[in-house]
Amino acid sequence: MSNTQIIADSFPALHQTIGDKRLVYLDSAATTQKPQCVIDAITSYYEHDNANIHRGVHTLSMRATTAYENARQSVANLLQASRKEEIIFVRGATEAINLVAQAFARPILSVGDEILITEMEHHSNIVPWQLVCEQTGASLKVAKVNDDGSLNIDSFKELLTEDTTIVAFAHVSNAIGTINPIREMCALAREVGAISVVDGAQAVGHIPVSMSDVDCDFYATSGHKMFGPTGIGCLYGKHALLEEMEPWQGGGDMILSVSFEETTWNNVPFKFEAGTPNIAGAIGLGAAVKWIESFGYDTMIQQEQELLAYGRDVLRSIEGVTLIGASEHNAGVIAFTVAGVHPHDVGTILDHEGVAIRTGNHCAEPLMRRFNLSATCRASICVYNTRKDLDHLGSAVQEAIRMLG
Amino acid sequence: MSNTQIIADSFPALHQTIGDKRLVYLDSAATTQKPQCVIDAITSYYEHDNANIHRGVHTLSMRATTAYENARQSVANLLQASRKEEIIFVRGATEAINLVAQAFARPILSVGDEILITEMEHHSNIVPWQLVCEQTGASLKVAKVNDDGSLNIDSFKELLTEDTTIVAFAHVSNAIGTINPIREMCALAREVGAISVVDGAQAVGHIPVSMSDVDCDFYATSGHKMFGPTGIGCLYGKHALLEEMEPWQGGGDMILSVSFEETTWNNVPFKFEAGTPNIAGAIGLGAAVKWIESFGYDTMIQQEQELLAYGRDVLRSIEGVTLIGASEHNAGVIAFTVAGVHPHDVGTILDHEGVAIRTGNHCAEPLMRRFNLSATCRASICVYNTRKDLDHLGSAVQEAIRMLG
Amino acid sequence: MSDLRELYLEMVTDHAKNPRHRGKANPCDCIGTGNNPLCGDKIVVTVQLQNRIIESVKFDGEGCAISTASADLMAEVLIGKSVEEAKKIFKMFHELVAGEGTSDNLPNKLAVFSGVREFPMRVKCATLAWHTVIAALDGVEDVTTE
Amino acid sequence: MSDLRELYLEMVTDHAKNPRHRGKANPCDCIGTGNNPLCGDKIVVTVQLQNRIIESVKFDGEGCAISTASADLMAEVLIGKSVEEAKKIFKMFHELVAGEGTSDNLPNKLAVFSGVREFPMRVKCATLAWHTVIAALDGVEDVTTE
Ligand SMILES: Cc1ncc(COP(=O)(O)O)c(C=O)c1O
């Protein structure tokens, strides 16, 4: 049995038909499907260990606490963080970035400070900075994107100045798949004394990510995009920065002691995990990390790159199809348009053929505008996809052209 | 088969032994166990419908969106909100209260404004207000608690003045179980023009809660305390207030349109749900609501009150045991101390007997201080408990006294 | 599985490809902007009124086949109708595409959208122009179908 | 299931009930405050030093049996030891209760805490006083075991 077959077998949701067509899931950039081991970890937690954590003396609470903290360690290992306390569990990349914007940036920003982002950011890495700019008087700068979808590094360098306090950018673009040279970008940020925030939502689970190598200050991830459950994600932060920061939310577990006169914060990472966290989510994420590790990034990259090249060929060979921002260093995301057929109609027709893609602005309106588009079609690839899936994509697109083109 | 048996059967985690003792779970105020239907709803979502919501044209995305929005409707029905848009999905009660403190209170508070809370609040309903007081210069007032654990309503009335901007209090105390007269308290708040925020974490799933009856402005709940999954909860807010408020977090789904010059917020409730939400969590919560409804509050109250009375009797009959704050209007929470045995040791010995209770300050340090205690034991009752469970509690406490008393 | 051909009837694709009412009403008595974040589409609807009778409806902006055809056929149908009639028609149209009503009392041309009921994700496309024109008539500027 | 009697040995319960070293060292050369949010306990440890030799250790505050007995026996063991020896003993003690080491090289009296290793939730109780005294010796004021 092929590697691909083994993988496909362990994802229950992939084994279904849409109408009378086999499901071809090419929307993993929106959310990945979950391997059985992740689903089982959640079920098993609820069926055997369910309890609140950290404050309990009883056995279930101890088991739940251990499982939750082991998940933190697993994530720390996967990301090659130097210690598990650098991993804060949040709802997802969006909350992670908002946490940095509010708890780290807001207190230190004022008029004259600049935040540098790029034209290819997801709304989640734009709006939190717009909000904090409005709150503090800081201003937002935007580095340009080249026609091929790669970052215009000259524009980035030009806008990176002594006034730049924070630099925030995607590791991998969700809309077009560009892989940014984040190590170099973080180094450039450090040179001007700026703090780097990397939006890794689309990277983890696809390409290796190492905090010790990248040397960024913050890194945001979403569990549901790396084979884990919804409602869980991580913020990595350098320990020294996390220590300095004030908490963001207040509540249980994030304090050492509360009186009406004075409240003492708990240690990192608990200081940032107010209230009962998504315990089952963290445990499911831990299982997802184990799955990624057992599969191995080498195989992953090789398969996804191979499928990316194949998928691009399939689409390029169809008259009327234009690929958008198909850069050289690209993850498995193929953005395209079809002449004469609106992406939304393409999406409906593809769905009818069993092919699930995403259409629209992909929460990246400014990037769409950069390419003079209001919407695109996006097929995103994951290890469980096959060449056959991309063949289906191709024939479904041809069907769309036949119907409406 | 008795009602109680039927319930007990549908909670898989309750069917286990701790060492060689049957598990007696009396820690439901920390988190409730989950009925099989909730676990199945989560599993089924991941195995069949898993997709990101709101922006997809394909079938899975449509199914996921429908299930997620149906869950919102279910919660709205359970809470008797006037429309489903008044329900915002959050991580839990803690995040709900922080959302109100930051997105509603922070922009309107300034020096001279007062926030009134009570001595029996959970840290999650204290610290967010302390933070916002520090940020705005507003000040925190604290209504007293009587010796029997009930709210001192005179103190509450006295502290409620024209300067009071926000009043925040628990529906049910997690530490001692007091049920507060929230309808009356909200009416008093309205009289002075204050906004009422009710912390309902311990109420929903135990006693009926009706927004249309209570007429509060905000109401916070945690899914994991009402038979639902971890990582999900709701903030109810009056529609007009939610409309007025600025968003709290920025990201995907909470905006209508983003440009670097201007960003337009989405409608309520999406404005407050930035990023991919806990989709599986919301769907699981929807299933929990269905479970509560099918069980019915009448039966629930009757059973819990009966068990409360029985449990109090069991403990009162043991020499050396003192009940703490055992008020007349009480939910199924029994707080107690054992002469000569520290609560933490009680907890360990009970665990050894299979009895799971919580010990410590229960995230209610100020209340502990009010009773001159640093910690208590807390047995909390849920519909799946039985008299036999409470008999076990009694004999385990006697064992603790034998060993250390 | 529902049939795609019920959604993309020839009349729909024809109006989508060759809309007759693109542009801006002149004079323009009211204007509305609609937004469907799902498609990334925006539409501007302009109306010329005379004594609360619609003289002309025009729309502009890019959209999918369903929303374009719907806007165009809406314009066709609304000309000569009173504001009140327009609202009544919208109500019935909404019920039709949401699967809660029939096309019995609707202007004939709108019946081609019956197929939308089988595609719930497309209901917003079919109703965007309608929401927008009603908002324009009510004097509200921005609407969204999400 | 581990045996409770291994946790609550007679020596432990005796020192918990009748601690010999409650109070405040006088003169007090260093002081530390420890905090175990799990029990809601707080402990204050005071130390009298003479040329980096511990002359006296006292503790105050309320705690569970394990943390009280551990504080009391710690005080007993540390008297006469150098700061460096104290740190070494703590390291071994921590390994013992965390289940990573044995009591072989530990002062005899501390061996009674071997049972703690079977109760992971109680490790923090057994080490609170130790963390606090080390912090006091290092000049750090507040510690927590969470
Ligand atoms: C690049 C990027 N950043 C951030 C996010 C936001 O992630 P989430 O919605 O899980 O918070 C996404 C998800 O779409 C993304 O693709």
Ligand SMILES: Cc1ncc(COP(=O)(O)O)c(C=O)c1O
């Ligand atoms: C009364 C009360 N309020 C708030 C909370 C906080 O809930 P969560 O930890 O689920 O955010 C709790 C939970 O312990 C509680 O009992």
